[in-house]
Amino acid sequence: MDQVLAGLRAAAEATRLRLLAICAECELTVSEITQIIGQSQPRVSRHLKLLCEAGLLVRFREGTWVFYRTPHSGAGAELVGLVLRLLPQDDEILLLDRARLDQVKKQREQVATEYFRANAADWDTIRSxxxxxxxxxxxxxxxxxxxxxxxxxxxxxxxxxxxxxxxxxxxxxxxxxxxxxxxxxxxxxxxxxxxxxxxxxxxxxxxxxxxxxxxxxxxxxxxxxxxxxxxxxxxxxxxxxxxxxxxxxxxxxxxxxxxxxxxxxxxxxxxxxxxxxxxxxxxxxxxxxxxxxxxxxxxxxxxxxxxxxxxxxxxxxxxxxxxxx
Structure with a gap:
């Protein structure tokens, strides 16, 4: 019961609900999250810390970058799933977040495409x-x-x-x-x-x-x-x-x-x-x-x-x- 209450308290805030919604879509860096949410990095980081402590988000480092996403399994994953199903799909703020998330995904796609294009010759040589x-x-x-x-x-x-x-x-x-x-x-x-x-x-x-x-x-x-x-x-x-x-x-x-x-x-x-x-x-x-x-x-x-x-x-x-x- 303590774990459930801690999770509910962590999720019971507008910005943190928005964070759960976008981090359920894919793993995101702090800079990407601030770009989507439109809030300062210190404020976003504080919300992310609370969600991680409650087990509603997982955090992992990749070089100098840190990524966040909702967990795939465990009690935290079950609670996140229940909370997200309660959110209205037509909420204006959530719709705007999803539109900005789509822009972040497109930016990632562009970076990946450029890198792959620059290195494609090596893979083509070996595949041949x-x-x-x-x-x-x-x-x-x-x-x-x-x-x-x-x-x-x-x-x-x-x-x-x-x-x-x-x-x-x-x-x-x-x-x-x-x-x-x-x-x-x-x-x-x-x-x-x-x-x-x-x-x-x-x-x-x-x-x-x-x-x-x-x-x-x-x-x-x-x-x-x-x-x-x-x-x-x-x-x-x-x-x-x-x-x-x-x-x-x-x-x-x-x-x-x-x-x-x-x-x-x-x-x-x-x-x-x-x-x-x-x-x-x-x-x-x-x-x-x-x-x-x-x-x-x-x-x-x-x-x-x-x-x-x-x-x-x-x-x-x-x-x-x-x-x-």
Missing amino acids: LHIDEAEVESALLTVLGDLAGKRILDIGTGTGRVLELLGKTAAEGVGVDMSREMLAVARARLQRAELANCLVRQADMYQLPYPDGAFDVITLHQVLHYAEKPETAIAEAARLLAPGGLLLVVDFAPHDQEELREQHAHRRLGFEDGAMKDWFVASHLDLSDVVNLPGKPLTVRLWCGHAEPAQNKVLSGNATGRAAE
Whole structure:
């Protein structure tokens, strides 16, 4: 009851209701929020602080930027949903906020488009060396199967395309990347696709800020060839898999295209099945499926592994304990 009362007290103010309404649409920075609300930054920050303390907003940092949005799950999310359903859709102030929010989204889209245009040549060069991306995506969806009710993580999300693809049916999707520029592209893509169940975060794939077993499905799509330590990235992904969860690595089979190393910063020229299997086994993953998609000169390969079911982990732990005794 105390938590509910605290949430209701935090929401019971006109500006804070407006903040909840716009932050339910997408994640926003303080400067974007002030642009929409039309109030000073100190005043907006004070309201945001109260909403975060009550659990009605979540706050996360990305470099020097700080983003806010309504939570996706938990008691705070339920209360926000109830409050927002009570707001009149034809309220003049809320309609003006939505119009300004649309302007912010358009500005984001413009920034993302300009960045993508400036870097499109690199992606076009690499895509021309392997099978059509639509066939890769089709194989990816076939391997992953039904994602209904599942929580997914896309590591090295880049433009957010995989998150867009999977988020249409998954319960919740998270994409992580170190590049703020790429995260801007991904955010624009997700808002264009109206995927409110998906979000992106800045994070290091070797040290991801999530608890053990937090995700049902994790993807590493064309990421590992940039990694200095791919085995460590796989181990970190495995840590985040729920019992019986699925890890899918999409990357290149071994090749001799040295220009990808010299011109596009590829650390690895593809991966052998044996090496991938060893990394999966070391991370307690069962490499259950390997799919080849031959191209000229690059072959795209999908490696799919499952985490141990909960029962197996318990049995393994008991056996280890008995052995130690």
